[in-house]
Amino acid sequence: MEVIGDQGPVRVPPGRQQVVLCLLLLEINRVVPTHRIVDVLWRHDPPETARTQVQICVSRLRKLLGPTGAVIETVPPGYQLISAPETVDAQLHSLQVKDAAILLREGRREEAAALLRDTVGLWRGAALSGADNMSLASEAAHLEEERVDATEAYLNIELELGRHTELVSEINALVEAHPLRENLRAQLMLALYRSGRQAEALEVYRVGRDLLVEELGLEPGRRLRDMERAVLAGDPALSFSEEEPGSAPPAPVTTPTAVEPTAVEPVAEAVPVTVANAITPFQLPTATADFVGRRDVVDAVESTLEDGAGTVGVAVLLGRAGVGKSSTAVRIAHDLADRSFPDGQLYCDMRGSREVPLGPADVLARFLRALGVPGQGIPEDTDERSAMYRGLLAGRRLLILLDDAADESQLRPLIPGDAGCGVIITSRARLTGLPGAVRVEMGTLSESTSLELLGRVLGPDRVRSEPEAAQALVQAVGRLPLALRIVAARLAARPHWPMAAMVERLSDERRRLDELAHGDMTVRASLSLTHDGLDDRSARVFSLFGLAEGPTVPAWAAGAVLDDDRPFPSDMAEPLVDAHMLDVVGADPAGEPVYRFHELVRDYAREKLDQCEDPQARAQALERLLGGWLSLLEEANHRLSGAETFQVRGEAPRWSPPRRYVDRLLADPYVWLEAERANLRHAVAQAAKEGLSGLCWELAVALSGFLDRRGYMDDLTEVYDTAMPLMLESGDRLGAAALDTEVGFLLRDRHGPSVRQRFTENALAEFVDLGHEQGEMLALTHLAFRCRAEGDYKGAIGYGERALEGLVRLGNRVGQRRCLLLLGYLRVLTGETVRGWAELEEALALAERIGDVRGRAQAYWWIGRSHLHLAEYGSAVEKLTTALELVRRINDPNGEAALLKSLGKAYLAQGQLESGRSTLLQARSLYEELRDQEAHAMVERMLAEQA
Known part of the structure; x- marks a missing residue:
């Protein structure tokens, strides 16, 4: 391997860096998943630091590749090397081979041969030499196969042009290098025969036959045998004729074996014509009559199969069970058959989602029989079957549909070598190892297309008569085509059922999969085929992910449910993505994937959870999952304040993801909090539903500050109303006191000042009785602020001094800072200015010492x-301007509104009426968005006074 930059060669150290660069170059401008790089570097035994080592390796490669202009970008789930294809020899080879095919079709044979010779000249040794890695051996073999294919192609053209004499020594050297390559041997025989060396041509055959029998126990293939008979008979068809260049025998015709073929079309017709050449197979299943939508998928596949000049078009339809891959593929195949592939269609259900998929040898045997080869004529060896298959397809335009494929190894022998053929593959696996294949991801249907499908089956009048029920039905099954067909079939069988009745049946998540069955169509069976193919760990992650009730599932949840602290927990979930069981x-913010279940797949995961996990293991996994949310929430709060948080803390179990992952995840705590707001609300609700009172109230308390600062008062109310009933029911006095102090106190629109005062006083009494000093100091602080709001400065100072004394004793600097600000401000107001300014x-100084940006903003405000x-x-x-700049930096709309109100007041007092009014209008707008009626009314009064 060689890298050349503007200043000359760039040395890439041997070992991992060369291997990773090879992988990126082989998939240039395409994303190479990190897990594939890990698999190639360490096969099946990667160290825990594997991903970190890959990151380091990529970072070094980025620096090394600087002079070349190539760029390596991080694109989840891996890396992508961006560069023009012609800058990579292997890609340039493919491009030139395609150009040669075009020249050949235009009759410009000499130019085509010259271009092919030029592209073979790109090789300066064995492919990928120097990158010593077993996993790259198949890729290297594939590239070597392409080189020999191209070599045979230009030799074929030059033999047709009559250059047999000068080619003898070149072909002879190639045969010595590739002694088992029958096509080269046949080309050498032809060159020798045309040069008047018949005996030597027959000796080449005998040497080749002896070698095949000795090495492989096989007789030569048909082409080589036909060539021997033609030489012995002095067949006139072997002679060179400038007038009839197309009369050359079959031996020189190349039969590429690579997945991405050389695309050089054969230049000679096969003689003698066998029965197989005359058979046209028509194996496509019946297309679905009520097929709807999928225009984007159809266009992508048809353009791949029809517009790929000089190449075998290979389109792979990917997607989860029941998404309609097979029906779409069959529909497309029928549309293309007559238009673009007149020589027939081959079809096989590859059974990739079954326990035992079909092997390529079995599929080849089926296809060979369909092409007219009698059973006794089918070779035993898979490679020989593949070669025969490609030979029979040479020069023909056939469409091959391989449905439900398992993996690349099952498919490679089935890809034709001739550019006139096309292949459509469907699979639940990713199949990223098929070079040149276009992968088309299939999702669920749109709502309008889903309704159209219902109308096709049930009749449009029935759908129009219950529009709301039809929409609800579509949403209930997550717009999954298989599920839609099942409910449509059930409703069609019972015309007296209203659609609303089916919606009601599907409303119970525990029975939904039971309802989605009709005849041999069942969603559960379709999902189970994929599930049964998962390894044990992936199957367990799948079922335990069913515990998550939020809209998305974070990567760290895989570590939590399995109690596994590996640094990249997404590694445990990615097999589910590959199987389309997880999206x-x-x-x-750490760069790790965020996942989501399709609704019906989630139902199935919960079924497996109930079946496969004992109650104790399930409960422990749920505690770790909720404990993970609590741990991250507390860490986010800590990072926002720069110090310990001033909140009540209990003894609920915590589970922390790996530290370095947390550091990346919470680099900007607000970004994470905003992204996970819905999941955090669901975590509170789930803890309440499961009766986990400690986790429930601690999650609610830890979340309350963020919700208040961002003005999510509806969320705050929901959290309080979800958690408090469990505290009262379970008799959790600490939890109830904490909720009233931390959450209920913030519900300004729900309770008036006196009610909130009473809540806090009751909570204070509970904290004192329970001996919870932190809670006691927090309640005293709230009471101090409450008294100040009511104009009771003496009471506020009394509560504040008691709280400050306790907080100093506890060493809580955030609490001390809050009390000092209140006390200092009140003393200034009451005439103790010296003491007040000191506080x-x-x-x-406290806020600056602990790096608390919010604390600094609040200090400047007071x-x-x-x-x-x-x-x-x-x-x-x-x-106040300084405070406003700080609070905008941390994106706190509540604090910003309060500062705008104070700043507007200051401008007005200074006589800057225009600035004051403008600032107050901004405050009013923010309070309106925050739905803080009390503060909004106050600003309205201030504006009215200036009118």
Whole structure:
């Protein structure tokens, strides 16, 4: 392997870096999944640091490739090398082979031969030499096969052009290098015969036959045998004729074996014509009469099979069970058959999702029989069958449909070598190892197409008569075609059933899969075929993922449910993605995948959960999953404050993902909190449903601050109403007190000041009785702020001083900072300005010491308001502006609204009426968005006073 940059050769160290670069080059401009790189580097025994080592390797390659202009991008789920295809010799070879095929079709044979010689000249040794890796051996063999294919192709053309004499020594050397390559041996025989060396031509045959018998126990293939008979008989068809170049015998015709063929069309007709050449197989199953939609898929497949000049078009339809891959493939095949593939169609159900898939040898035997080869004429060896199959397809335009394929090894021997053929493959596996294949992912149907499908089966009038029920039915089955066909068939069989009745039947998630069965169509059976092919660990991750009730499932959940702390937990979930049992819907801030179940697949996962997991293991997995949410939530809060959080904490179990993963995930805590807001709400609800009171209230408390700061008051109300009934039912006094203090206190629109005061006083009494000092100090702090809001400055200072004393004793700096700000501000207001300013400055210093950006913003806010009270308007504007800049940095709309209100007031007091009014209007708009009626009304009054 060689890399050339602007300044000359670029040395890529041997070992892993060369192997990774080879993988990226082989799939240039396509994403190579990280797990594939890991598999190639360490086969089936990767170290725990495998992904980290891959990242380091890629990072070094990026620097090395700088002078070449090639770029390696990180594209989940792996890496992609971006460069023009012609900058890579292997890709340039493929492009030139395609160009040669076009020249050949245009009759420009000399140019085609010259171009093929040029492309073979790109090789300067064995493919991928230097990158010593067993997993790359098949790729190297594939490239070597392409080189020999191209060599045979130009020799074939040059023999047709009458250059047999000068080709003898070249072909002889090639035969010595590839002694088992029968096509080369036949070309050498032809060159010798045309050069008047008949005896030597027959000796070449005898040497080849002895070698095949000795090495492989096989007789020569048909072409070589036909060539021997033709030489012995002095067949005139062997003689060179400039007038009839197309009369050459079959021996020189190349029969490429690579998955991505050389695409050079044969230049001679086969003689003698066998019975097999005359048979036209028509094996396609019946197309679905009520097929709808899929225009994008149809267009992609048809363009792949019809527009690929000089290549075998290979299109792979991928998708989950029941998504309609087979029916779509059959529909496309029927559309293309007469138009583009007049010589017939071959079809086989590969049984890839069954326990024992069909082997390629069995499929080849079926196809050979369909092409007219008698049973006794079918070779035993798979490679020989494949060669015969490609030979029979040479020069013909056939379409091959391989349905439900298992993997690449099952498919490679079935890919034709002739550019006139096309292949459609369907599979639940990813099949990323088929070079040149176009992969088309199939998702569920759109709502409109789903309704159209129902109308096709039930009649449009029936669907129009119950439009709401029809839409609900489509949503109930997640727009999965198989499920839609099942419910449509059931409704068609019972015309007296309203569609609403079927919607009701499907509303119970526990029975939904039971309802989705009709005759031999059943969603459960379709899913089980895929599930049964999973390894034990993947099957367990699948069932335990059924515990997650949020809209998405994070990558770290795989580690939580299995109690596995590997650094890249997504490795345990990716096999489910490959099997289309789990969808990737994005990436988390750490760059790891975010997953989601299709509705019916989730139902099946929960079925397997009930069947396969004992109650204790299930309960432990759920505690770890919810404990993971709690651990990450607390860590996010900690990173936002820069110090310990000022909240009540219990003894609920925590489970933490790997530290380095957490560091990446929570690099920006707000990004993570926003992305996971819905999942966190579901975590609270699930803890409540399962009776896990400790996890329930701790999750609610830890989430409340973020919801309040972002103005998600509906979420905050929902969290409180979900958690509190469980506290009362279970008698969890600490949980109830914490919820009233931390969550209920924030529900300003629900409760008036006196009610919230009473809640907090009751919670204070509970904390004292329970001996929970942190909760006691928190309640005292809330009471201090409550008194200030009511104008009771003396009471506020009393509560604040008690809280501060306790917080100093506990060492809680965040709590101390809050109390100092309140006390300092109140003392300024009540005339103790010296002591007040000292406490305000101490609070600011505390926030700066612990790196608390929010704390600094709050300190400047209180200090600015103190200046405002003292009529120091310039200082007030300065401090409040600083606070506003800080609070906007952390994206806190609640804090921003409060600062805008204070800053507007300061501008007005300073006489800057326009700035003041503009700032207050911004505050009003924010309070309106936050639905804080109390603050909104206050700003309205301030604006009215300026009118």
